[in-house]
Amino acid sequence: MFRIIIAMLIIFSAVLINKTLQRRKISRNTLWTMIKNEFLVFKNIREFSPHPRIVLLRKMSYLLTLVFFLLLAFSAYLQILITGGPLTGWFLIIHVTVAPLFAVSLMLTVLLWIHRHRFEWQDWFTLRQIIQQKKFSVLQVNHLQFWNKLNFWIFIITAIPAMASIILQLYPVFDSDGMEYLRQVHRYSTLILFVVVIMHGYLLLWMNHNKN
Amino acid sequence: MDDVPHRFAVRIAAFLLLSTFLFGQSPSNLGDVPDGSHATPVHLLQLIDEDSSVIRLDEQLLLPFSPRYTCGGKCHDYDKIKHGWHFNAVDTAVESGRPGPPWIYVDQQTFTQIPLSFRHWSGVFKPQQIGLTALQFIQIFGRQMPGGGAGEQENLRELTDLFRWQVSGTLEINCLSCHDAEFDHDQAEFAAQTARQNFRWAATASSGLAFVRGSAKAMPDNYDLYWGVAPDQPQDLPPQVFYDASRFNYKQEVFFDVTRDIPNRNCYFCHSTKVIDTTRTARWQMGEDVHLAAGMKCVDCHHNGLDHRINRGYDGEIISDATGKNTDFTCEGCHLKETDKADKDIGTIPAPRPVHRGLPLIHFERLTCTACHAGEWPLEETRRIKTAISHGLGVKGINKSEQILPHVISPVLAEQSDGKIAPHNLIWPSYWASQQGDSIKPISLASLSALFKNIIVNDDSTARGNWLKLNDSVLTVILDTLKAAEWISGDPVFINGGKLYRLNSRGNLVTTNHRAARPYLWPLAHDVRPATRSLGRRGCSDCHGLNSPINFGKVEIDTPLRMVGAGFKRMIDYRSRTKIQALLFSFSFLFRPVLKYLIILAVVFITALVFLYGLKGLAVIVKFVAGEE
Numbered sequence: 095m096f097r098i099i100i101a102m103l104i105i106f107s108a109v110l111i112n113k114t115l116q117r118r119k120i121s122r123n124t125l126w127t128m129i130k131n132e133f134l135v136f137k138n139i140r141e142f143s144p145h146p147r148i149v150l151l152r153k154m155s156y157l158l159t160l161v162f163f164l165l166l167a168f169s170a171y172l173q174i175l176i177t178g179g180p181l182t183g184w185f186l187i188i189h190v191t192v193a194p195l196f197a198v199s200l201m202l203t204v205l206l207w208i209h210r211h212r213f214e215w216q217d218w219f220t221l222r223q224i225i226q227q228k229k230f231s232v233l234q235v236n237h238l239q240f241w242n243k244l245n246f247w248i249f250i251i252t253a254i255p256a257m258a259s260i261i262l263q264l265y266p267v268f269d270s271d272g273m274e275y276l277r278q279v280h281r282y283s284t285l286i287l288f289v290v291v292i293m294h295g296y297l298l299l300w301m302n303h304n305k306n
Numbered sequence: 307m308d309d310v311p312h313r314f315a316v317r318i319a320a321f322l323l324l325s326t327f328l329f330g331q332s333p334s335n336l337g338d339v340p341d342g343s344h345a346t347p348v349h350l351l352q353l354i355d356e357d358s359s360v361i362r363l364d365e366q367l368l369l370p371f372s373p374r375y376t377c378g379g380k381c382h383d384y385d386k387i388k389h390g391w392h393f394n395a396v397d398t399a400v401e402s403g404r405p406g407p408p409w410i411y412v413d414q415q416t417f418t419q420i421p422l423s424f425r426h427w428s429g430v431f432k433p434q435q436i437g438l439t440a441l442q443f444i445q446i447f448g449r450q451m452p453g454g455g456a457g458e459q460e461n462l463r464e465l466t467d468l469f470r471w472q473v474s475g476t477l478e479i480n481c482l483s484c485h486d487a488e489f490d491h492d493q494a495e496f497a498a499q500t501a502r503q504n505f506r507w508a509a510t511a512s513s514g515l516a517f518v519r520g521s522a523k524a525m526p527d528n529y530d531l532y533w534g535v536a537p538d539q540p541q542d543l544p545p546q547v548f549y550d551a552s553r554f555n556y557k558q559e560v561f562f563d564v565t566r567d568i569p570n571r572n573c574y575f576c577h578s579t580k581v582i583d584t585t586r587t588a589r590w591q592m593g594e595d596v597h598l599a600a601g602m603k604c605v606d607c608h609h610n611g612l613d614h615r616i617n618r619g620y621d622g623e624i625i626s627d628a629t630g631k632n633t634d635f636t637c638e639g640c641h642l643k644e645t646d647k648a649d650k651d652i653g654t655i656p657a658p659r660p661v662h663r664g665l666p667l668i669h670f671e672r673l674t675c676t677a678c679h680a681g682e683w684p685l686e687e688t689r690r691i692k693t694a695i696s697h698g699l700g701v702k703g704i705n706k707s708e709q710i711l712p713h714v715i716s717p718v719l720a721e722q723s724d725g726k727i728a729p730h731n732l733i734w735p736s737y738w739a740s741q742q743g744d745s746i747k748p749i750s751l752a753s754l755s756a757l758f759k760n761i762i763v764n765d766d767s768t769a770r771g772n773w774l775k776l777n778d779s780v781l782t783v784i785l786d787t788l789k790a791a792e793w794i795s796g797d798p799v800f801i802n803g804g805k806l807y808r809l810n811s812r813g814n815l816v817t818t819n820h821r822a823a824r825p826y827l828w829p830l831a832h833d834v835r836p837a838t839r840s841l842g843r844r845g846c847s848d849c850h851g852l853n854s855p856i857n858f859g860k861v862e863i864d865t866p867l868r869m870v871g872a873g874f875k876r877m878i879d880y881r882s883r884t885k886i887q888a889l890l891f892s893f894s895f896l897f898r899p900v901l902k903y904l905i906i907l908a909v910v911f912i913t914a915l916v917f918l919y920g921l922k923g924l925a926v927i928v929k930f931v932a933g934e935e
Contacts, residue, residue, distance in 0.1 A: 179725075180671040183883055187890050194901040197908035204912050212919055250912055257909045264902055266664030270642075273667050 096281055097178050100171050103285070107292040114299055128299075148206070155202035160291070162196035167288050197257055204250050211246040238301050245297065249290045256283040337381040338612050349562040350555070351376060353515075356475070356506060362558050363551055367532060370510035370518070370547050373453070377481045383612065384479070390614020393454030393479055395424040396462060401624055402426045404722065405828040409447045410696045410712040410733060411436065414774060416754045417802065417866055419712045419736040421826045424456060429735075429826035436737070437750030441467040441503075444477055445523075448500030448508070450576040450695045454479035457505060469527035475506025482513050484572050485564040490514035493575040497701045504545045515553050515560060520545040573604040578694040579832070581682055581716075582708045595833040607635050619831060621674070622724065637675035665842065674728040677856075678841035680834045681717040681729040684855035687874070688862050691716045691731065710771030713864040719856045720827050720880030727856075727881065730827040734803055734864045738788065739822070741808065742796035746822040753793060758784075773866030778815050781867070785809045803865030803873070827880070850895045857888040 115125065169188040173181050181189055220240040259279040262268065268276060337347070353361040353371035358379075361371055378384030387393075394400045408421035408430045422438070423430040433443045433456075440462040448457065456462055457477025477500065482491055496512035502521035504511070511518035520543035522529070535544055553560050586592065597607070610616040615625045623632040633639050640657035662669075669678075682689060691714050698704045717729035738749045768774070781800060786809065788798035800807040806820040841848050841856065849856045860874040878888045894901075 180668045182668070182672065183887055187887060187894070190891075190894055190901075194904045197905040201908040201911050204915055208915050208919060213923065251916060254909055254913055254916070257905055261902060261905050261909065263666050264664070264898075269661040269663050270665070270667065270670075273662075273665070277667055 096285075097174050099285065100174060103288065103292075104171070104175075110292075111296060111299070114296060118299070120299065125299075151202070152206040155199050155206055158199040159196065159203045162192050162199055163287065163291060165192045166196055167284070167291075170284070171288075193260070200250075200253060207246065208250070211243045213243060213247075217243060238297055242294070242297055242301075245290050245294050249287060249294075252283050252286045252290070255279055256287060259283065335378075335381055335383050338383055346565060349564050350559045351562060352557070352559050354379065356478075360558060361549070363549060363554055367534065368547050368549060369531075370507045370516070371513075372478060372506075373481050373509050374478045382481075386612060387614045388454050388458075388479060390610065391616045391618070392452050392484075392614065396455050396459045398426075400425075403618060403623055404620055405429070405826070406618070407693060407695055407731070407828055408733070408826060409433075409443075410714075411438065411446070411751075412711045413751060413755075414711060414768065414771060416738065416751065416758050417736055417773065417776060417800075418738070418751065418754075419733065420748065421733055421735060427826075427828075429824065431748060436748045437752050439464040439467050441470055441474065444500060444505065445503055446501075447695075448477060448505070449497030449698050449701050451477070451500075452480050452483035452576075453477045453509065470503070473525050473527065473529045473531075474503040474522045475531075477505035477508060480509040480512065482509060482562070482564070483575075484568050485566070486513065486562070486572065487565040487569055488514055488563045491572075493572070494700055494702050497698070502545075507545050507547060510547055514550075516547050516549040518545060518547050519543060567603065568605045570598060570604050574694070575700050576694050577604075577832075578699050579830075580692040580697075580699065582690045582692065584708075593833055593835075596836045597834055607640070609635065620829070637679075641675075660837070672725075672727060674722070674726045674829070676729055676829070676831050676834070677719060677727050679837075680832060681830050683835070683839070684717055684719060684729075684841070684859050684877070686853070686855055687860045688715045688718060688732075690714060690862075693731070696733075705769075705771045707770045707772070711773065713862075715862050715864065716830065718827060718861050718880060719859070719877045721882055722829060725882070728829045730829050730880075732825045732827045732861065734825050735823065736802040736865070737800075738784075739799050739801055740794050740796035741799045741806075745796075746799065746801070746806075746820065747796070749788070749794060749798070753791075757787060757791070776866040778867070781807060782809065782813075782815050785815070786813065802867060803863045804875075846895055846898075850892050852889070852892050852896075854892065857892065858885075 114120075120128075166189060169185045169192070170181060173179070173183075173185040216236070217240050220236050224237055224240065256279075259276040263273055263276050263280075354375035355361055355369035356372040356375065357369070358375050359369075361368065374384050378387075389397065389400075402425040405427040406423075406425070408423045408427070411418060411420050411422050411433075418436075420436060421430045422433050422436070422443075424432060433440070438446075440456045440459070441464070444451070444457050451457065454477070458479075463471055480496060483493060483496065491514055492512050494512075496508045499505075499508035499511045499518060503523040504518060504521065507518045507522075510516050522545050524542040525544055529544065534546075580592070598604070607619055608616050617623060617625050617632045617635050619632070619636055621633075621636050621638060623636075625632050641660055682691075690708075692699060692710075693714060694700060696712050696714055697710065712733060715732045715734075718732045719727050720730045720732075722728050738754060739746045740749060741747075785798050785800065785807070788794055789809065791798075797808055801820070801823045804819075804823050804825065805817045806823050807815060807817055810816045837843070848854065852858075855877065857876070857878045859877045861877055861879070863873040863875060865873075876885065878885050
């Protein structure tokens with residue numbers, strides 16, 4: 095079941111991103127430029143902020159969290175998609191090695207980004223605007239920021255059970271039934287995280303396109 | 307008038323057809339359908355010989371009783387029973403299931419140690435492949451057989467042995483091997499009789515009802531059972547049976563104390579294991595299966611119906627077409643299976659449900675229950691074991707040397723065909739073969755014996771039953787001699803210790819790897835250790851340490867070749883994972899406490915921040931509700 099859900103999710107996200115790229119006429123070169131621009135900030139860091147180290151740390155933590163998460167998803171989902179069996183071998187080694195790194199980078203990301211992503215009154219009005227809006231495809235900058243904030247909060251809140259469920263499995267607290275429950279919590283909470291990351295990518299495309 | 311014979315013939319045919327319909331159905335035998343009573347029926351029976359005649363003590367020529375006619379006949383369906391697991395190895399239609407313990411043919415003089423079986427397990431040889439006829443096979447291995455199978459399958463009999471079979475008789479299924487509850491039942495005597503080719507006398511001799519002397523093996527091919535003496539060999543004693551008259555009542559009946567609830571001691575004759583460990587000398591140090599120590603019997607789990615398709619107890623086993631997969635009488639079936647209320651009423655044994663607190667579920671997906679709970683505790687190096695069927699334990703006069711061949715190595719934590727890791731016993735095949743291309747064909751043993759007498763000099767290993775001394779120069783001489791022999795087609799090779807040895811075109815000895823040299827492994831399930839003696843009881847490091855035997859334990863490579871030396875492989879070599887993977891994964895356990903604390907810190911920290919900002923948001927709502935902007 096979980097294997098099917100993952101397969102469908104990956105196909106859905108691939109189609110979604112591909113369609114968006116086509117609809118917005120974003121070529122591969124443009125996409126590559128967008129990604130490069132994300133890293134340009136490191137080069138001209140002093141131009142962006144009076145506290146370049148913090149900006150650097152913020153950007154670094156965000157990118158690392160993203161990379162670590164994708165590695166975790168890749169190692170877990172690829173094995174499930176290929177064999178349908180449990181996580182073993184190289185995939186398991188990658189997964190358990192990257193997991194603590196992800197936890198640390200996520201901790202930093204939350205610390206450095208949470209204040210920027212706090213909801214304000216303006217967001218309440220944006221939400222009302224979005225609800226009243228009939229055509230979803232018309233996204234404004236404030237809409238995108240709202241969705242991004244929402245993504246951030248869903249991600250960090252879901253990350254708590256995702257990490258807690260795996261760490262609890264490493265202590266002699268739960269019996270086999272409890273372990274199975276924890277495994278399901280880990281599976282489905284990380285699945286939500288995966289969806290959030292996909293949505294984040296989707297929003298990034300919109301935002302970058304709007305900027306350009 | 308012409309119609310009369312015709313009508314008569316039609317009536318006869320109709321009568322026969324009706325008779326067939328009415329009486330031709332095979333009704334259940336007297337003892338095959340229980341009437342519901344839990345009491346054991348008294349088996350006071352007349353003994354019947356293989357000619358279907360009742361044995362009377364006053365008769366001149368006394369024949370041994372036939373289990374087929376005494377236990378079968380009216381009471382039990384012998385033809386159905388003979389398809390049971392213990393007797394059906396020769397039946398090609400039977401599913402062989404997962405690899406099981408082989409018969410191991412050993413010949414010290416020719417450096418032969420080769421796993422045999424009539425079943426289709428990969429890595430074993432059919433007896434005929436090494437030139438063993440069914441008669442020879444029974445003579446050697448009948449010691450730990452309950453009869454039947456190759457002992458009575460006529461299509462396995464070689465033409466050359468045809469007269470010998472007439473003399474020895476058929477080795478019928480000896481029901482008493484398992485079902486006899488009397489303490490004077492002597493399975494070792496059964497073994498002694500089969501070694502003397504007294505196949506038809508073996509069941510009688512072991513039953514405690516009679517004494518059998520003489521040897522069919524010593525009799526000539528033209529020996530007549532009813533004549534009694536071999537005309538040309540008056541000095542040799544023909545097989546004779548002497549019944550204990552006190553066991554017969556006035557109706558010539560004998561009491562058999564038989565039971566369906568097979569005593570463990572009967573199973574043990576063929577299913578015992580001894581670990582070769584000089585530090586464990588006392589009997590109590592040998593240990594016992596936790597189930598038996600708790601008062602259970604082997605047959606509580608390994609049970610069967612009338613068809614005697616006894617279940618072997620592993621997950622995924624198909625016992626028969628009718629029963630399908632065995633899911634009830636496995637470790638999981640008893641200890642883990644969820645039963646609803648309706649099932650509970652049937653009366654299955656309420657086995658304790660293991661908690662496995664804190665054990666990640668992947669262990670259940672990658673390991674069999676036996677990996678942690680059965681066999682010897684894995685050490686840095688494997689041990690050698692003796693098993694009843696490979697070493698003839700319990701047989702009279704066996705060599706008790708601890709070095710005696712075959713060398714069975716245990717436990718090896720290897721991967722099964724289903725991908726799960728399970729403890730295995732292992733044997734390195736050692737035999738002479740001819741190679742043609744990639745095909746390896748064992749050389750017939752009879753051809754080898756004469757050749758070796760002139761080459762191999764007995765050394766002090768002879769008495770100990772260990773490998774005789776062999777080095778590269780002797781090996782070269784043997785291979786050279788075999789090369790010159792006309793009766794060998796292809797290049798002679800020696801398979802030993804996981805390698806193939808042959809002479810190259812210059813006559814030099816070369817060693818290569820070949821699949822034929824791979825060891826034969828079969829999973830073991832006993833003795834089951836209690837939870838307090840199971841892998842993991844001391845924590846993850848039992849298996850995930852940098853030197854954990856389950857991964858890095860040394861597996862002995864057994865070989866007489868001194869030039870190779872005492873080599874070894876690692877247990878991880880018998881898995882699909884590589885050494886690097888195992889090492890890296892074990893290495894991660896060194897830092898695991900730190901990694902755990904990092905993740906805990908992250909969880910606590912993120913939760914705290916979420917909580918903090920949640921409270922801030924709440925404060926804003928409270929202010930708004932209070933009328934402040």
